[in-house]
Amino acid sequence: MRSLRKGRRASDRAGGLLKIEGMSLSRMVVFLGLVLTVSAGIHYYLWARLVRDIGWPAPWGRVLGWGIVALALAFPLFQMASRSLPREVASPISWVVYGWLGLMFLLFVLLIPADLVRGIAWLIERLAGTPADPARRQFLARLFGGLVGAGALGAAGYGVWSVLRPIAVKPVTVPLANLPDPFAGFVIAQITDVHVGPTIGRAFLEELVAKTNAMEPDVVAITGDLVDGSVARLGHLLEPLSRLKARHGVYFVTGNHEYFSGAAEWVAHLATLGVRVLRNERVSIEKDGAALDLAGIDDPTGGNFLPDHGPDLARALAGRDPARPLVLLAHQPRQVQEAADHGVSLQLSGHTHGGQIFPFNFLVPLQQPFVAGLHRVRDTAIYVSRGTGYWGPPMRVGAPAELTRIELARA
Incomplete structure (x- = not known):
């Protein structure tokens, strides 16, 4: 043994x-x-x-x-x-x-x-x-x-x-119908699809953390595919994440690549860096007597790798006050249909890389409903980031990377 x-x-x-x-x-x-x-x-x-x-x-x-x-x-x-x-x-x-x-x-x-x-x-x-x-x-x-x-x-x-050029900050304003007045101007910094691994390392993360902190966000949301490799191999490279600053916390949900890389170990390691992993759960964010819910669900591939993983939106939203706005972190855009069924106000996703290399963006709709940008499914808004890093070939053609500054506004 x-x-x-x-x-x-x-x-x-x-x-x-x-x-x-x-x-x-x-x-x-x-x-x-x-x-x-x-x-x-x-x-x-x-x-x-x-x-x-x-x-x-x-x-x-x-x-x-x-x-x-x-x-x-x-x-x-x-x-x-x-x-x-x-x-x-x-x-x-x-x-x-x-x-x-x-x-x-x-x-x-x-x-x-x-x-x-x-x-x-x-x-x-x-x-x-x-x-x-x-x-x-x-x-x-x-x-x-x-x-x-x-x-x-x-x-x-x-x-x-x-x-190789400096990371671009992309500002996005999202109007929400039920947003309380104190949350108008609430800023979420979305980081997604960094893919720390073969060609992305510590220097990239240090620049990313500095630019994120410069936004002075209320929340930092990391929507999956942070790594491509095990904790033993890459864990030390993620130390800069411990310096992320946000008024109401730093949150993470798993992407499919976390499950290729040992998701259970990464969930535990991120906690040591001050990153709260939302696994089919919800937290309440309060400001000036008002409240907003932030929820996160596992990637759909999770159940194929670990028996206790996989998305469970009903569990994440159990007991919520439907009058409150709800922001959902979900790695894949295709999870938005269920989100709309549950009355989610805004879903933040990544996964697609915006296609990364033209004309691959024309193939993404074969699996995902949206490639990039802000869209709406019934009463639910969804923003799909093109990703902050890249995967595989170290190049982006027609789909530049982004660090997204999402500002909530009253509709």
């Missing part, structure tokens, strides 16, 4: 970027097989269009071809090796590996319309009976390859600059 506990502790210390807990071996094998198959297909497509069709002179064609093979293998190999690498070594490698994933996505996205144009040109040639001209086809391949390469590199460069 002692050796088993020792082995578990060692596993926690070596916890990688994401721990796949609560997933059966067969499902994990299928998932990894699907990811590797898609990755192999995309890398082959990039090689075919940007190396083979262009016809690079020797030895550049072979060098680029093997380079694409190496990049295709880099991500799965790094995922396995990162479990035993110290952060000081893993972090710079993460920038290269995840940076390539972002550039790969942009190349793939830009090649699709380029191939569409080439396909139309080929169809016109066939219908017109024009003889095939290999030289012309290679010219078009080189032209479109150059345009795609330049466009993807430009977008990736902008995306990296976007995440």
Whole structure:
């Protein structure tokens, strides 16, 4: 038993970027097989269009071809090796590996319309009976390859600059019909989707804490996906959160990535930093004789990982005074339908990153009702932040990060 506990502790210390807990071996094998198959297909497509069709002179064609093979293998190999690498070594490698994933996505996205144009040109040639001209086809391949390469590199460069520049504070005013007069001008600083992990560390959090405190908020709300890794690996990096200041407290709800990273340990660790974790519960905030309720629920993925986790809004709102305004912290926007059924005044969410890299924002609605911004579902307002950090590729294209300053106002 002692050796088993020792082995578990060692596993926690070596916890990688994401721990796949609560997933059966067969499902994990299928998932990894699907990811590797898609990755192999995309890398082959990039090689075919940007190396083979262009016809690079020797030895550049072979060098680029093997380079694409190496990049295709880099991500799965790094995922396995990162479990035993110290952060000081893993972090710079993460920038290269995840940076390539972002550039790969942009190349793939830009090649699709380029191939569409080439396909139309080929169809016109066939219908017109024009003889095939290999030289012309290679010219078009080189032209479109150059345009795609330049466009993807430009977008990736902008995306990296976007995440390296100072955090922008986004002001949002939310009118609430039943807001008592003393709460007019009440400020909530929303932090979400920071993803402290491979490429985001202590320096980012120190800047974030300084800007949050400069708002002099009444409440700080951290709406999930704070970390990507175990407490043993990342816990010391979150020390700046202990310096967050708010008149009525700092609150947190779990996101799906907390469950990938050991949610129970993170809930306990955040408490040591002065962060109150709301797990299907509600607190009352009083000001000048008036009151406002603040509630928080678990992420919907929680029940798949821990038996006592998962959202329970009815439990969180049990016994509340319906005349009071209620602000709900819920990581995923799709939880707003139930919130509207329970008469929630305002829901604060994240999760979507606003799409993070265009045009991924067009895929988000397949799972979530809103991508970003302020919306309304019946009598319930919902604000979806684009996120304060980023996940995976260290870049944002068309979806800048935000530290949100939410001010409540009387409708």
